[in-house]
Amino acid sequence: MNAPDKQKDKPVSDSGSDSKLPPNSKEPQVQDMQVQDICVLACAEAFRGDGSMLCNPIGNIPLLGGRLARATFEPDLICSDAVSLAVLGDYPIGQPLDPIVESYLPYRTMFDIVWSGKRHVMMGASQIDIYGNQNIAAIGDWKKPKAQLLGLRGAPGNLINHKTSYFVPNHSLNSFVEKVDIVSGPGYDKMKDLPESASKYFEIGTVVSNLGVFNFSKEGKMQVKSLHPNVSFADVQAATAFPLLLPDGITEEGIPTTPIPTEADMELLNNTLDPNGLRYM
Amino acid sequence: MSEPTPKLTTEAEILAQLEDGMTIAIGGWGSRRKPMSIVRAICNSDLKDLTVISYGGPDIGLLCAASKVKKAVYGFVSLDSIPLEPHFRKARQAGSIEFAELDEGAFYLGLLAAAHRVPFYPTRAGIGSDMLKMNPDLKMVKSPYKPHDELVAIPAFDIDVSLIHMNRADKFGNGQFLGPDLYFDDLFAMAGKKTFMTAEKIVDTDEFVKLGPVQTLKISRVFVDGVLEVEGGAHFTECPPDYGRDEAFQKEYAATAKDPKLWDAFLEKYILDKSHEQYLKAIKGFGAQKKKKK
Numbered sequence: 001m002n003a004p005d006k007q008k009d010k011p012v013s014d015s016g017s018d019s020k021l022p023p024n025s026k027e028p029q030v031q032d033m034q035v036q037d038i039c040v041l042a043c044a045e046a047f048r049g050d051g052s053m054l055c056n057p058i059g060n061i062p063l064l065g066g067r068l069a070r071a072t073f074e075p076d077l078i079c080s081d082a083v084s085l086a087v088l089g090d091y092p093i094g095q096p097l098d099p100i101v102e103s104y105l106p107y108r109t110m111f112d113i114v115w116s117g118k119r120h121v122m123m124g125a126s127q128i129d130i131y132g133n134q135n136i137a138a139i140g141d142w143k144k145p146k147a148q149l150l151g152l153r154g155a156p157g158n159l160i161n162h163k164t165s166y167f168v169p170n171h172s173l174n175s176f177v178e179k180v181d182i183v184s185g186p187g188y189d190k191m192k193d194l195p196e197s198a199s200k201y202f203e204i205g206t207v208v209s210n211l212g213v214f215n216f217s218k219e220g221k222m223q224v225k226s227l228h229p230n231v232s233f234a235d236v237q238a239a240t241a242f243p244l245l246l247p248d249g250i251t252e253e254g255i256p257t258t259p260i261p262t263e264a265d266m267e268l269l270n271n272t273l274d275p276n277g278l279r280y281m
Numbered sequence: 282m283s284e285p286t287p288k289l290t291t292e293a294e295i296l297a298q299l300e301d302g303m304t305i306a307i308g309g310w311g312s313r314r315k316p317m318s319i320v321r322a323i324c325n326s327d328l329k330d331l332t333v334i335s336y337g338g339p340d341i342g343l344l345c346a347a348s349k350v351k352k353a354v355y356g357f358v359s360l361d362s363i364p365l366e367p368h369f370r371k372a373r374q375a376g377s378i379e380f381a382e383l384d385e386g387a388f389y390l391g392l393l394a395a396a397h398r399v400p401f402y403p404t405r406a407g408i409g410s411d412m413l414k415m416n417p418d419l420k421m422v423k424s425p426y427k428p429h430d431e432l433v434a435i436p437a438f439d440i441d442v443s444l445i446h447m448n449r450a451d452k453f454g455n456g457q458f459l460g461p462d463l464y465f466d467d468l469f470a471m472a473g474k475k476t477f478m479t480a481e482k483i484v485d486t487d488e489f490v491k492l493g494p495v496q497t498l499k500i501s502r503v504f505v506d507g508v509l510e511v512e513g514g515a516h517f518t519e520c521p522p523d524y525g526r527d528e529a530f531q532k533e534y535a536a537t538a539k540d541p542k543l544w545d546a547f548l549e550k551y552i553l554d555k556s557h558e559q560y561l562k563a564i565k566g567f568g569a570q571k572k573k574k575k
Contacts, residue, residue: 084461106462107310111386115404137382142415144376150364151357152415156384157406186409197430198408 027263030229035210036061036279038228039167040269041261042213043122044069046165046206050120052076054086054105054113057122060278062167063093065122065208067273068265080105090268094278114154114161117201121158122165125207127180130222130242131187132204134159134166135180142182155184163203171209176240188220211236213258214244223247226258288454290507292322292557295477298506299328299442302351306334306392306438306473307341308445308466311361312526314458315340315518316446316479318511318557323349325552334438336388336464338518339534342368346537346544347552350378354438356385360531367538382415383407387435392465394437395472403432443473446515447500448523449492450480454508456500457489460521463499470504479511481523513561530564 043065047055050069055077057066063082070077071090081087084106087099105113113119126149127135136155140146158164164185168175183190191199207214212227223245227236233252237244246255261269269279296319299305305323309315320340323331324347331349335341337358344350346368358369372378383391390402403422406412413419413433422434445466447456456478458466470476478500489498514520517527517534537543551563 107464108389111389114386115406137411138373142382142411145374148365148370148373150359151355152382152384152410152412153357154385156408156410156412157386157404159410160405160408182415183409183411190409194409195431197428198405201405202409 028266030260033260034280035228037261038258039208039210040064040068040279041265042208042258043167046122046208047074047077047120050074050077054078054119056080056119059124059167060093062122064274064279068268071268090272092273092275114157117162120163122167123155125166125168127175127177128166128168129177129180129187131189131220132216132222133180133183133187134185135182137182137184139181152184159185159202161201163205165205166207168209171211171239173239173241178241188216211239217245221245224255226256228258285453287452288505288508289452290509295319295507296322296326298475301328302330303441304332304334304439306440306443306469308464308469310336310464311359312338312518314446314460314515314520316444316514317516317518318479318514319444320344321552334440342366345369345372345378352379354381356383356388360535362528363535367535371538384412389465390435391438392468392472395440396468401434401436403434405432407433438472440473443469443476445469445478447478447480449482449484450478450508451486452483454502454505456480457493457497458499459493459497467499470500475506476504477507478505479509479514481512481520483510511557
């Protein structure tokens with residue numbers, strides 16, 4: 001998808017002169033924003049309904065999603081400063097800050113929380129497949145990889161213990177693959193082979209990419225939840241190495257369009273959460 | 282007042298405790314509070330065929346580049362601001378090291394089991410992922426209690442020597458962290474058959490509580506066999522509040538993975554036959570860096 005040109009100008013926020021127009025007419029339009037803005041909101045939506053839970057997104061766009069969710073519709077989320085503190089309030093990511101600390105989250109406590117289940121992580125995926133198997137470890141044969149990546153990191157423990165979502169900024173045949181080279185985070189097919197005692201805490205929530213938003217069918221296969229503006233089903237299928245499902249009763253033409261940020265969302269992002277535009281870098 | 286026996290040691294005495302083929306565990310996390318002066322001393326030694334257990338950063342990278350590593354045990358190896366450790370990647374992609382890659386939390390349990398002297402700790406982490414395929418020695422264990430869950434049994438690490446770096450220590454071997462996170466250094470200290478600790482500064486014991494709350498006193502001398510003051514001992518990894526990561530130096534280090542000539546020059550300039558004092562001179566600007574970040 002080609003991102004629309006970045007518009008420096010803020011949408012008009014005059015409240016008096018255009019009162020004859022419908023209330024949403026001053027809301028920003030797709031051409032007023034970039035695909036990253038839409039991705040931030042889609043990541044935020046992934047945390048909807050979580051309530052009082054450690055919201056642990058990784059990477060700038062997911063982080064902004066978590067912060068935006070907390071600043072708007074999920075005020076009970078617990079957010080980390082990405083070092084060792086849980087902090088209250090809305091403040092910029094990636095900047096020195098003087099936050100209100102609500103609790104201490106050193107790495108050891110983080111693992112305790114993972115195992116307790118009171119966490120929703122959004123990780124990246126170098127590769128992801130139809131069942132949601134994720135690879136961040138290496139490309140090629142793990143014994144002697146073509147490209148060593150991050151390693152398993154916390155993916156195996158995350159998936160088997162609590163809800164996990166993914167953000168993939170470069171939707172392509174290289175990232176949405178038929179089969180991942182290494183299973184870091186297991187998918188729904190792996191859970192089918194396991195007893196209920198092993199799979200009971202497993203849940204892949206949402207997969208957000210630069211083309212759309214995806215979730216999983218009852219059979220545990222990836223399906224299109226929404227497509228970002230100006231993206232067709234053919235576009236996203238062409239960039240995906242496995243057949244994407246449509247939810248029951250939805251035709252290609254009937255796929256919802258991913259909601260775009262409101263003026264209030266954009267103001268929060270531009271003025272408070274991401275004044276330096278880290279989401280565009 | 283009775284006084285414990287001091288455990289002050291030297292770099293040479295620490296190195297003398299290490300042997301070819303040993304398993305060495307290194308504290309810190311990624312490119313954070315790593316005992317780098319000792320890591321460089323190992324690079325400078327004749328030691329070989331080491332198994333290195335670490336929440337990996339440039340410790341594993343440097344030791345790989347210096348051909349000291351037979352096997353690396355890790356959940357990740359990262360320089361934090363540079364997500365992938367280039368020297369470690371090179372070693373993995375060349376197939377030149379053995380490895381055990383674990384879930385980060387499973388790694389914690391390997392340390393914990395060693396610290397507690399039990400053979401394993403059970404966890405769900407790893408079930409369904411390729412962690413079990415990549416580590417064929419890992420066994421499953423059935424809970425003796427209903428409903429008899431099958432769990433992964435993470436075996437206790439078998440650690441000959443642990444190395445950690447603290448902000449402050451006393452001469453008796455008590456250690457204090459003043460940064461944002463202890464990481465797992467208390468467990469590293471407990472898990473090693475022997476543990477050596479470097480610290481930015483050795484202080485009188487009664488200074489500790491003036492420097493930080495009692496909760497920062499997480500390294501007890503009962504788990505420490507030798508302690509050594511090494512100012513700048515974690516450079517170029519971060520050691521807050523004493524200093525931040527030397528990002529410029531880390532970039533220079535990372536870039537040397539591209540070309541053996543660059544690596545040889547780096548080795549020559551900063552490591553080969555260099556004492557820690559000579560290293561601090563060679564990395565010029567360490568003092569400035571320290572002031573800036575303070």
